[in-house]
Amino acid sequence: MRKEYDFSRGRRGPVVKAPTGKTRITIRLDDDVLAWFKSQVHKAGGGNYQTLINRALREHMRSGDRPLEETLRRVLREELPSYRTKRGR
Secondary structure: OOOOOOOOOOOOOOOOOOOOOOOOOOOOOOHHHHHHHHHHHHHOOOOOHHHHHHHHHHHHHHHOOOOHHHHHHHHHHHHHHHHHHHOOO
16 A cells, blocks of 8 residues: 555545435444344345335335334335345345
């Protein structure tokens, strides 16, 4: 590695801009909740756990008064098979 780097043309901020309609935030989730979402994506053969969390939250918003657990179960039943097909499983 070089001892000196020239950052005079560098810019602050994220390297990759968030797509329109998306906002980068910092959120604290319990370790077991995050591990669960990651494991669901892993079991499905890949994908993005953040997308799965987003879909679960969106479905809960649309569901009105239905319990969150019911919404999560439905989203997983509907979404996980699509991850398997994308990976050729």
